[in-house]
Amino acid sequence: MKYAVYTLGCKVNQYETQAIEAMLRERGFEHTSSGADVVIVNTCAVTAESGRKSRQAIRRLQADNPGALTAVCGCFSQLEPEEVASLGADILFGSGDKHAFVDAIVKALPEQRVDDPFKRRVFEPLPAGAVSGRTRAMLKIEDGCDNFCTYCVIPYTRGRVRSLSLADCAEAARDLAVEGFREIVVTGIEIASYGKDLPGKPGLADAIEAIAQAAPGVRIRLGSLEPTVVTEAFCQRLAALGNVCPHFHLSLQSGCDDTLKRMNRKYDTAGFYGVCEQLRRYFPRCGLTADLICGFPGESEGNFAQTLAFIERCGFLFVHAFPYSVRPGTKAADMPGQLPKSEKEARVRRAGEVIARMRRDYLQSWVGKTVSVLFENGHMGHSGQYCPVKVDDIVERGCIRDVLVTGTDGESLFGTLTDS
Numbered sequence: 251m252k253y254a255v256y257t258l259g260c261k262v263n264q265y266e267t268q269a270i271e272a273m274l275r276e277r278g279f280e281h282t283s284s285g286a287d288v289v290i291v292n293t294c295a296v297t298a299e300s301g302r303k304s305r306q307a308i309r310r311l312q313a314d315n316p317g318a319l320t321a322v323c324g325c326f327s328q329l330e331p332e333e334v335a336s337l338g339a340d341i342l343f344g345s346g347d348k349h350a351f352v353d354a355i356v357k358a359l360p361e362q363r364v365d366d367p368f369k370r371r372v373f374e375p376l377p378a379g380a381v382s383g384r385t386r387a388m389l390k391i392e393d394g395c396d397n398f399c400t401y402c403v404i405p406y407t408r409g410r411v412r413s414l415s416l417a418d419c420a421e422a423a424r425d426l427a428v429e430g431f432r433e434i435v436v437t438g439i440e441i442a443s444y445g446k447d448l449p450g451k452p453g454l455a456d457a458i459e460a461i462a463q464a465a466p467g468v469r470i471r472l473g474s475l476e477p478t479v480v481t482e483a484f485c486q487r488l489a490a491l492g493n494v495c496p497h498f499h500l501s502l503q504s505g506c507d508d509t510l511k512r513m514n515r516k517y518d519t520a521g522f523y524g525v526c527e528q529l530r531r532y533f534p535r536c537g538l539t540a541d542l543i544c545g546f547p548g549e550s551e552g553n554f555a556q557t558l559a560f561i562e563r564c565g566f567l568f569v570h571a572f573p574y575s576v577r578p579g580t581k582a583a584d585m586p587g588q589l590p591k592s593e594k595e596a597r598v599r600r601a602g603e604v605i606a607r608m609r610r611d612y613l614q615s616w617v618g619k620t621v622s623v624l625f626e627n628g629h630m631g632h633s634g635q636y637c638p639v640k641v642d643d644i645v646e647r648g649c650i651r652d653v654l655v656t657g658t659d660g661e662s663l664f665g666t667l668t669d670s
C-alpha cells in the first residue's frame with residue numbers, strides 16, 4: 251500500500267506526521283507522491299489562513315490521487331469536523347489518538363473520530379521524528395495548553411496539558427542517541443507547563459536534565475518557550491548540563507504591555523527583557539528568536555511603535571512576525587478595534603525591516619569568532635545559536651565541527667573549518 255502525505259502548521263504537527271509515517275512504514279506502507287492508496291493531511295487551525303490551506307491541501311491531494319482513501323487529522327479537523335467531512339474525508343480524526351488513526355488507515359475503513367480534547371488526560375507517546383535527514387530529531391514531551399491566550403484556538407483543539415514521564419523522556423533520548431542523532435529538539439504545544447499533570451509535578455528543567463543526561467554527547471535544543479518559565483534557577487540548571495544549545499525561542503507576541511494584557515499573556519515587557527538578560531548571563535551571546543503578532547485588535551499605532559522599539563532593544567537573531575488572524579470562538583475575535591488586513595500586513599512588513607536589521611547586526615557580531623556547527627549537508631549546518639553557517643569544504647552530514655566565522659550576507663554566516 252502507498253500513502254501520500256501533507257502537513258500544515260507547527261513543529262508538533264510535523265513531529266506527529268513523522269510518527270504516523272514511521273508507524274505506517276512498520277506496517278509495510280510506502281511513501282509516494284502520486285498514485286497513492288491513501289492520502290493523509292495533518293491540518294492546522296492556528297490562523298484562518300492555515301484553515302484555508304488545510305482545505306486546499308485536502309482537495310489537491312485528492313485530485314492528484316484519484317480514488318485514494320482520504321485520511322485527515324489535526325487541529326483544523328478537530329475544530330471543523332463537519333467541514334472536513336464535507337470535503338470527502340473517509341477517516342477523520344482530530345488532534346489526538348494517532349495510534350488509532352494509523353489503525354483506521356490500515357483497516358482502510360471509513361471512520362470518524364473526533365473526541366472531546368478536554369477529556370484527554372494521558373500523554374500519547376509517539377515514535378520520535380527526524381528532521382534534516384538523520385542529524386536532528388524532535389522529541390515531543392508535552393501536549394495541550396491551559397493558558398487560553400485570547401487569540402488562540404489551540405487549547406480548544408489540543409485539550410489540557412499532558413506530559414511524557416521523566417523516565418520516558420530519558421529513555422526516548424537514550425534511544426535517539428543510540429540511533430546516531432546529534433541533536434534533539436525538545437518540543438510540545440506549551441512545554442513550559444511540562445509536568446503539571448504528573449505525580450510530584452516535575453518541571454521543564456527536570457525534563458531537560460533527564461534528556462540531556464541520558465544523551466550526553468547530543469546537543470539539546472529547546473522548542474518554543476513561554477518566557478515565564480525562565481528563572482535564574484532554570485538558567486543555572488540548564489547551563490550546568492553543558493549540552494543545551496545556546497538558542498532560545500521565546501513566545502513574545504507583542505512588545506506593548508497593554509496589548510500583552512489584552513492577549514492574556516502572563517508577563518510584561520520588563521519581565522520579558524529580564525528573561526533575555528538572564529539567558530544571556532548564563533548562555534553568553536546566545537541566539538534569541540521570537541514570535542510576534544502584528545495588528546492584534548485594538549493595537550494602536552502607538553502600541554505598535556512600542557513593539558518595534560522593544561524588539562529592537564531585545565536584539566533578536568530572528569522574529570517570526572505574522573498578521574493577527576481572527577479565530578472564531580476566541581475572545582479576541584469579538585474584541586473591538588479589528589484592523590483591516592492591509593494594515594496588519596503593512597505592520598508585518600514594517601516589523602520585517604527591524605527584524606532584518608537585528609539579524610544582520612547579530613550575525614555580524616560573530617565575524618572573527620568560532621561557532622560549533624552541526625552539518626546537515628555537504629556545505630551547510632546550524633550553529634548552537636541556530637545561525638545558518640556555510641563553508642567551502644564538504645563535511646559529512648551529522649558531524650559537529652568548529653568554524654571560524656569570516657563573513658555574513660545578513661542571512662547566514664560564512665567561515666572556515668578550524669578543527670581537523
Ligand code: SF4
Nearest residue numbers: 395397398399402404
Ligand atoms: S500558550 Fe497561548 S498561544 Fe501558546 S498554545 Fe497556549 S493558548 Fe495558544
